Amino acid sequence: METVDFRRHGHELVEWIADYLEHVERYPVLSRAKPGDIAAALPASAPEEGEPFGAIMADFERVLVPGLTHWNHPGFLAYFAITASPPGILAEFLSAALNQQAMLWRTSPASTELEAVSLGWLRQLIGLPPAFEGVIYDTASISTMHALLAAREAAVDQVRVCGLAGRDLPALRVYCSEQAHSSIDKGVIAIGLGHQSLRRIPVDSAYRMRPDALRDSIAEDRAAGRLPIAVVATVGTTSTTSVDPVAEVAGVCEKEGLWLHVDAAYAGVAAMLPSHAHILDGAGRADSLVVNPHKWLFAPVDISVLYCRRMDVLRSAFSLTPEHILQTADAGPGGPGDSVKNLMDTGVQLGRRFRSLKLWMILRSFGARSIRERLSEHIRLAQVFASWVDAHPDFERLAPVPFSVVCFRWNPADRTLPPADLDAANERLLDLVNQTGDVFLSHTKLREGVALRLAIGHMDTTERHIKRALDLLVEKTREL
Amino acid sequence: METVDFRRHGHELVEWIADYLEHVERYPVLSRAKPGDIAAALPASAPEEGEPFGAIMADFERVLVPGLTHWNHPGFLAYFAITASPPGILAEFLSAALNQQAMLWRTSPASTELEAVSLGWLRQLIGLPPAFEGVIYDTASISTMHALLAAREAAVDQVRVCGLAGRDLPALRVYCSEQAHSSIDKGVIAIGLGHQSLRRIPVDSAYRMRPDALRDSIAEDRAAGRLPIAVVATVGTTSTTSVDPVAEVAGVCEKEGLWLHVDAAYAGVAAMLPSHAHILDGAGRADSLVVNPHKWLFAPVDISVLYCRRMDVLRSAFSLTPEHILQTADAGPGGPGDSVKNLMDTGVQLGRRFRSLKLWMILRSFGARSIRERLSEHIRLAQVFASWVDAHPDFERLAPVPFSVVCFRWNPADRTLPPADLDAANERLLDLVNQTGDVFLSHTKLREGVALRLAIGHMDTTERHIKRALDLLVEKTREL
Numbered sequence: 001m002e003t004v005d006f007r008r009h010g011h012e013l014v015e016w017i018a019d020y021l022e023h024v025e026r027y028p029v030l031s032r033a034k035p036g037d038i039a040a041a042l043p044a045s046a047p048e049e050g051e052p053f054g055a056i057m058a059d060f061e062r063v064l065v066p067g068l069t070h071w072n073h074p075g076f077l078a079y080f081a082i083t084a085s086p087p088g089i090l091a092e093f094l095s096a097a098l099n100q101q102a103m104l105w106r107t108s109p110a111s112t113e114l115e116a117v118s119l120g121w122l123r124q125l126i127g128l129p130p131a132f133e134g135v136i137y138d139t140a141s142i143s144t145m146h147a148l149l150a151a152r153e154a155a156v157d158q159v160r161v162c163g164l165a166g167r168d169l170p171a172l173r174v175y176c177s178e179q180a181h182s183s184i185d186k187g188v189i190a191i192g193l194g195h196q197s198l199r200r201i202p203v204d205s206a207y208r209m210r211p212d213a214l215r216d217s218i219a220e221d222r223a224a225g226r227l228p229i230a231v232v233a234t235v236g237t238t239s240t241t242s243v244d245p246v247a248e249v250a251g252v253c254e255k256e257g258l259w260l261h262v263d264a265a266y267a268g269v270a271a272m273l274p275s276h277a278h279i280l281d282g283a284g285r286a287d288s289l290v291v292n293p294h295k296w297l298f299a300p301v302d303i304s305v306l307y308c309r310r311m312d313v314l315r316s317a318f319s320l321t322p323e324h325i326l327q328t329a330d331a332g333p334g335g336p337g338d339s340v341k342n343l344m345d346t347g348v349q350l351g352r353r354f355r356s357l358k359l360w361m362i363l364r365s366f367g368a369r370s371i372r373e374r375l376s377e378h379i380r381l382a383q384v385f386a387s388w389v390d391a392h393p394d395f396e397r398l399a400p401v402p403f404s405v406v407c408f409r410w411n412p413a414d415r416t417l418p419p420a421d422l423d424a425a426n427e428r429l430l431d432l433v434n435q436t437g438d439v440f441l442s443h444t445k446l447r448e449g450v451a452l453r454l455a456i457g458h459m460d461t462t463e464r465h466i467k468r469a470l471d472l473l474v475e476k477t478r479e480l
Numbered sequence: 481m482e483t484v485d486f487r488r489h490g491h492e493l494v495e496w497i498a499d500y501l502e503h504v505e506r507y508p509v510l511s512r513a514k515p516g517d518i519a520a521a522l523p524a525s526a527p528e529e530g531e532p533f534g535a536i537m538a539d540f541e542r543v544l545v546p547g548l549t550h551w552n553h554p555g556f557l558a559y560f561a562i563t564a565s566p567p568g569i570l571a572e573f574l575s576a577a578l579n580q581q582a583m584l585w586r587t588s589p590a591s592t593e594l595e596a597v598s599l600g601w602l603r604q605l606i607g608l609p610p611a612f613e614g615v616i617y618d619t620a621s622i623s624t625m626h627a628l629l630a631a632r633e634a635a636v637d638q639v640r641v642c643g644l645a646g647r648d649l650p651a652l653r654v655y656c657s658e659q660a661h662s663s664i665d666k667g668v669i670a671i672g673l674g675h676q677s678l679r680r681i682p683v684d685s686a687y688r689m690r691p692d693a694l695r696d697s698i699a700e701d702r703a704a705g706r707l708p709i710a711v712v713a714t715v716g717t718t719s720t721t722s723v724d725p726v727a728e729v730a731g732v733c734e735k736e737g738l739w740l741h742v743d744a745a746y747a748g749v750a751a752m753l754p755s756h757a758h759i760l761d762g763a764g765r766a767d768s769l770v771v772n773p774h775k776w777l778f779a780p781v782d783i784s785v786l787y788c789r790r791m792d793v794l795r796s797a798f799s800l801t802p803e804h805i806l807q808t809a810d811a812g813p814g815g816p817g818d819s820v821k822n823l824m825d826t827g828v829q830l831g832r833r834f835r836s837l838k839l840w841m842i843l844r845s846f847g848a849r850s851i852r853e854r855l856s857e858h859i860r861l862a863q864v865f866a867s868w869v870d871a872h873p874d875f876e877r878l879a880p881v882p883f884s885v886v887c888f889r890w891n892p893a894d895r896t897l898p899p900a901d902l903d904a905a906n907e908r909l910l911d912l913v914n915q916t917g918d919v920f921l922s923h924t925k926l927r928e929g930v931a932l933r934l935a936i937g938h939m940d941t942t943e944r945h946i947k948r949a950l951d952l953l954v955e956k957t958r959e960l
Binding site: 001003005006007009010011013014015016017018020021022030031033034035036037038039042044045046047048049050051053055056060063064065066067068069070071072079082083084085086087088089090092093094095096097098099100101105106107108109110111113114116117120121122124125138139140141142145149152156159160161162163164165166167169170171172181182183185186187188189190191192193194195196197226238239294300301302317318320323324325326330331332333338340348349350351353357361363364365366367368369370442443444445450453 | 486490494502514524525544547549552565566576587590644646668675774781803805810849922925
């Protein structure tokens with residue numbers, strides 16, 4: 001593609017994307033494709049000759065668009081709702097063209113230093129102390145895996161060199177609540193602790209980790225000769241967005257000498273609000289914390305931020321003298337004795353694309369005040385929806401609503417259904433509502449059984465969308 | 481930013497990027513920024529009020545552009561040279577706007593199925609058998625980590641549940657050549673094997689792993705009670721792009737029952753050429769292979785492909801029953817008994833952006849023939865540069881040139897310098913050439929000492945650029 005064609009197709013694509021953003025509600029939120037539809041509509045082999053971009057875009061529209069579930073749709077109310085905001089989209093376009101690869105400072109001074117600066121901005125906004133240094137990964141799963149790697153490095157002598165097998169080590173233990181995310185399971189499996197190393201601590205009536213149960217579990221493990229190494233506390237759990245008592249958990253970790261990692265991937269940004277600053281109370285005493293701008297900060301996927309108060313431990317876990325090809329003599333701002341920071345030293349990945357560009361452009365384009373207003377509005381909308389649920393005789397709320405997610409279910413006032421029937425009815429109700437294409441909600445399982453889950457996080461979601469969700473829920477109960 | 485502004489700024493950005501691509505040679509390839517320059521030029525805090533996009537772009541140009549090392553510049557001849565091609569850039573723009581998150585089939589049928597289709601295309605192009613299923617990760621480091629995780633899963637009973645510590649296991653061993661990439665070191669550290677589990681096997685005179693030495697090391701480890709689990713063979717090593725004897729290594733692995741992973745991150749795509757198809761001889765007997773379209777296939781970072789012949793093993797390493805929120809009843813194309821593929825089951829990461837879109841658009845926009853021609857041309861250019869080095873009395877080539885990378889050094893014909901002086905002179909020469917801003921080369925260390933390294937991989941690199949590199953090298957020797 002010549003540059004003249006790039007200009008033409010680029011301008012066409014700007015119009016396509018702008019139309020998409022303006023009219024995304026024309027599409028059903030949840031794709032109606034059947035498994036295999038898309039693959040069956042595409043050739044089995046790559047073309048031998050190049051094709052015009054217009055033909056590729058035509059196939060994109062014909063074959064792929066029907067297979068999109070529209071995460072960038074204001075009726076997307078499932079999982080954690082997210083937004084690819086216009087400044088974030090433009091930043092990704094620019095980032096792709098620049099093709100920065102920030103493995104070493106010298107291979108992208110701009111990306112390396114903008115990462116530090118923009119993560120400093122975000123750190124201040126959410127109220128973490130300056131002792132926390134940030135690094136950008138792709139996903140919270142990878143951020144949390146690195147936090148666990150740092151915990152392992154801090155707790156197990158010579159683990160970087162000697163590993164975990166073939167030596168006389170006790171079984172290791174990591175703790176999180178029953179409500180914590182499966183990324184922690186994947187993390188302990190990946191780094192060789194084994195799935196059984198993860199002890200899930202019971203929660204209280206509001207789905208928060210019980211520090212007394214945590215203390216008991218640690219004591220029990222120590223008595224059995226196991227080695228506790230880390231606790232993961234969650235600020236905004238996946239099902240109900242409950243907030244573990246971080247300060248109290250931090251006290252336990254300090255006393256026991258355990259690494260404390262805070263999973264604030266979704267809710268951490270809410271600490272920008274004076275009304276919600278308390279959610280990170282005690283997080284300043286944690287060793288690490290993950291927050292994802294691609295969740296509730298209007299950044300296109302992917303960008304996850306790990307803040308770490310002991311980044312030296314993380315670095316020492318990967319302190320290789322790399323092959324000669326990656327060695328440089330660049331001195332830091334402090335002169336010859338001061339070495340530059342090379343981002344490749346903070347994790348598994350050597351290659352790193354220019355993700356800080358979108359964070360920087362979003363923070364500047366929105367400004368902190370506007371971001372706070374939008375987060376407040378999402379929280380207000382969730383409260384409104386919760387109040388509707390509370391007021392409706394045939395629906396009931398199943399958990400507190402600290403942020404922008406509401407867990408609830410249909411439970412008709414005029415009859416008593418056995419639990420299994422109630423679960424099946426709610427799953428059926430969810431399918432019926434999602435099939436309309438107007439909104440997309442997801443489900444979870446709580447104490448009472450299957451719960452429906454409405455999550456607000458798209459910047460264009462308004463009261464109209466959540467009213468539509470309620471109306472559809474009420475309407476579709478007639479088909480149960 | 482309203483959509484009307486998105487249109488305006490989007491069109492401006494198309495022009496900015498097109499101008500950048502057309503005139504990138506106006507910039508010095510290697511950034512001239514000093515450490516700390518960029519950070520010092522940016523405010524310490526995020527703005528409270530939103531700012532116009534024009535002001536942000538102005539700061540981007542003023543502060544960040546001088547801090548870019550231009551990977552998308554035809555004079556970029558360092559490390560592995562890469563290209564963000566126009567169709568790849570447009571695909572990333574579109575992908576950012578769609579904001580697909582393909583954790584489950586239903587959360588993006590298009591992304592899930594296009595990944596399978598486009599990886600099928602690439603698999604055929606490089607001649608891997610259909611038994612290899614592909615999955616996209618961000619980087620080769622993560623692909624290789626997953627390959628090692630699969631090897632660990634296959635070799636160590638109950639490792640997913642029980643981990644490596646606190647049980648009676650022998651020390652584990654992984655093998656790669658002395659020339660293999662540091663991602664393997666990071667991989668064995670991350671997954672808990674320990675750095676000492678990695679045995680680096682000596683190479684022959686052309687920097688290829690010696691199968692006899694591999695056999696000896698395995699035997700020695702078995703005799704000492706250690707458990708060999710995997711071998712990583714490299715097709716296109718980082719320093720010299722040497723090719724390990726994969727078929728012979730595959731024979732060793734089959735006999736010994738070891739997982740064979742092939743690191744073809746850079747050079748794998750060259751197997752598309754009839755002249756180079758042999759580089760993957762034996763790779764069909766491997767268990768897994770990594771190839772990076774963001775290296776030598778004109779895709780913007782990041783996209784790395786892991787092909788695996790035993791994807792069931794990888795899946796079983798992460799076979800969690802996830803939290804209820806991620807459970808779906810979607811049946812696969814085979815009907816109710818056939819479950820859909822959910823990409824979250826193939827690795828640590830839950831979130832996955834729509835990376836296959838750029839691979840698909842690149843393969844279609846270029847077409848296979850044009851890609852082959854470009855790869856051939858890069859290889860031809862490397863041969864031309866190598867011939868110039870060979871013909872010059874004051875330069876010498878230090879390794880064979882199987883692909884698009886040339887290792888060489890200055891070694892004047894009219895005097896004999898001690899090795900340390902020769903190394904220092906070559907490092908100085910590299911700095912002098914890179915300071916011109918016309919080209920950017922990197923270095924490595926080979927048997928003879930410091931080697932300069934010229935890598936061709938940008939689609940706009942022509943004979944003019946490598947001639948300029950040679951001229952600068954010759955010219956700057958006068959300053960030594």
